[in-house]
Structure formats: structure tokens, C-alpha cells
Amino acid sequence: MRIQKTVIALALAGAAFGAQAHKPWVLPSSTFVENDREAWVTVDAAISEGLFDIDHVPLKLDGLTIIGPDGATLEPQNVANGKLRNSFDVKMAKNGTYKIALVNQNVFASYKVNGEMKRWRGLEANMAKEVPADAQELKVTRTSSRIETFVTANEPSDGVLKPTGSGLELVPVTNPTELRAGEKATWRFLLDGKPAANLPFSLIPGGVRYRGTLNEVRFNTDAKGEITFKIPAAGMYVATASWPAPQAQGSQGGQQQQPPARRVTYSGTVEVLPE
Template structure:
């Protein structure tokens, strides 16, 4: 059940272009901590209102924290409640840490005795769960990445080496050093190559108090890069998915592509 909820949360990450879709997110108490003993607390949830605690928690079993030296950092004081999960990260080394939930999962549907069967899970479990002779078998695969970045005292760039798998954000402007009214440059990669003309969405927190979504939509250039100015300070959710959704056909269910990649991250913009 824990794994299933994790997979569902990642699948939902690609729906962030919709104003009303449930979105998974990781929300740190701060993205830049200047202290001799640096700690950060992170909330993890899936919600309809961005950063609101109103739906279900993100399970913590798949979350990893990687330090500036590449070592895995343990989650401290981890707990999962009815509506959210929470954990602490002790940052014993100066530099930038990546907090991420990365998954590859499979969705399959087929016919058995005239009835439609469906299954979602890991690639390694597919052979056990889906009959080899399944009729009208349709399979789609999703690579999902949900993350945030936090720094202790002095941000650095060691953590931003791309994995080469899925849709990734490789920031040219450090995400813990963005300020309102200043220009920032981001680069998106698709399986390690520039994601040209990649659409992404940037939504500021506090939607419930504004009454408007305040979404910013942009597209990368041929190099997979975009330079833009963020108008106001605050926490933001950046999200993207590939390929672009196919136009809906009247009377037909939404078509799932054979391969889908999703990305979502929480970033903080500081006052100027």
C-alpha cells in the first residue's frame, strides 16, 4: 500500500499544468540555513491547493537525501500522518543537498474474459502481475522526479550533476540564490540531452489567500534553457512533463503515451 501511494503521487506530478489537479510536493522550512548546526524540516504531501495540507501524505520510503559530497544523508524524526509526512535533515557539511523522490513505474491494461484489467507498479514486478498472453495489452511507462534543494551556509553546485535519466532541471542560476526582480537561468534535460521547447509551469504558494493561481508558463529554447525574471519572493512549484498532452478526442478516454516523463520541484525565491 505504501508503494502504491508513492507511485500514485509521482504519477500525479505530471498533472501540475491543471489548476485543479492534486499535486505532490516537498516543502522545506527554509532552503538556505546559515547556522553552525544546520537543520531543515521538510513537509511532504499531495494536495489540491498548492502547499495546503488537504489530501494525503507522500510516503517516505522512496525519499533520498544526498549531501554535497555525494553521500546519502538519513531522514531524522520521520513520521507520516493522515494528511502529510514530515522529516528533518541534519546538514553536517556546508553546501547544497538534494531531497528527491525518483521512480520508474509501469501502467498496464488488458482484457480478460471481456473485462478490463489494470495494474500499476514497478517494471520488475510486471511479469508476475500481467499475464504473458494478455489480450489487447496496452502498456505505458513513467519516469518521475519530485525534489527540492536546501543549502547549509554556502551553496555549491556539486549536487546538480545530471543522472541522464528522465526529465531533469539543471539550474544555471543556483535555486538557493534566486531573488525577486532578478533574472534566473534554468536548463532542462531529457535523458541527458537538451530538452528543446520544453514547456514548464511555475506556481507560487499562497494560492488560497490570493484567489488566483498566479501561474507562469514558459518554454525553453533550442538548448533547453530559459532566462526569466521571477516577480515576487516566496516558495514556488516548478513542474514539467514530456511529451505534451495529446488533444482530447470527443467520446474517447485520454490517451497515455508509451513513455512519459514528469518533473516537479519546490524552489524558494528570496526578497531582493
């Protein structure tokens, strides 16, 4: 029973963005840089109790990919591993919009060997050799997560906004570095390249420690996986979504909820500029 609960907790961890949950995030120093010479941004990566607060542990940079407006993959500069956060710089040598993403896929398994419960976490490629072939009561959950942000040097572009076709992705119709308070924005969510219809997602602004309330705003996509909405105030936000959507307590008729066979999560940091 304890092992099963642990697997459920691990599988749902990426979707837990409530007021009391530790939240993984990446935060650029700016999302729109105007500079005639060299454009740079510094990106912090951490897991924290308060959104964008540096108060817990650093977020590992495994799976980090930086894609430039021309489709080229860039290397992070000046990587620093800290006690409470990791950070790196991005040199934006070309004008346009860049995507900075941490994409990871893992497998969680629980099973019995000679009557003793075991659990395992790792990569799909290692599962066959690390989990015994004769394991009993094997339960497997596959997870994929995307944590990302977008930054622009001088002029926005849309090359990096094209989907990869894997996992849960935000495909902004409105460039995410051109968001302004009070103006309409249109977003599209895709799951493995197909419209994520009726997908619930949340927008949470930073600064919770100064407000004392989360101020989470919730939305749902339409049948095409799209939504057009207004953001009421300027600031840094994180957009979060997960599939399948977490079920409310009691929705199983008193039965214990089983871990899903697959859990996909998304978290994207965007900046909303003043009107």
C-alpha cells in the first residue's frame, strides 16, 4: 500500500501546482531584449514553495535545449550550479524569438520480487535490464514533462513556436513575448501533435509571498485545443497543464485512485508587459 501511494505521488508530482506544492520553474531576466550590439538573458532554474522564490532546491538542467530563431541549437553560457538555484546565460546573437526548454521522460515502476515490494525510476531504455523479467504485480507509469520559456532579441519571430509533436506543448498563436495586460492572446495546446481538446490549464502570477494569495486563473481549451483570453495584469506568470487532468477526490466512488499509465505535464513562464 505504501509503495503504491508513493508511485501515485511521483506520477502526479509534475502536475501539482497548488498553493502548498513545490513548483519547478525557469525564469528569464527578461523576455524581450532590445540591444543594438549583444543581447543576453540570464535564466534561473529552481524548485520552490513560492512561485519564483528561491527557497528550496535547484532545478536540474538535464534535458536543457536552447533553440534559436533559425532553428539552430545553442549552448548555455556561464552555467552556475547553486545550493538553491541553477542559472545560465543565453547569448542571442541573431534577432528573433528563442525557446529555452527542459524536456524529460521517465518511467516509474513498482513490483514484487519473492513477495517483497520494490520500486524503480529511470529511463525507458534501462527498464528491461534493471527491472527483473519475472517481476510480479508490475505497475508502470510513464511520465514526460516540458518546462520552458521564450525570449526575444529585438524582433519577434515564429520559427521556434512550431510544435515538436511529442508530449504536451503550448503552440502560441500570439507570440508569448508580446503579451500585454488587457489585450487578447490566443494559445493552442497540443498533445503529441494533436489538439488537446477541453484541456484545463492555469495561469499563476509571481509575487505570491507579497500578496498572500495564489491568484490562480483557470481556463479550458476548446475542441480545437485553442483559447483566446485576456490577462488582467502585467507581471511574470507560469502556465501549467497536465494530461490526464487530475481527478477530484471522491470521483472514484471511494475507491483508491490508480496511477495513470502515462502522465504528461507542461509548465511555461511568460511575461506580460503593461498596457
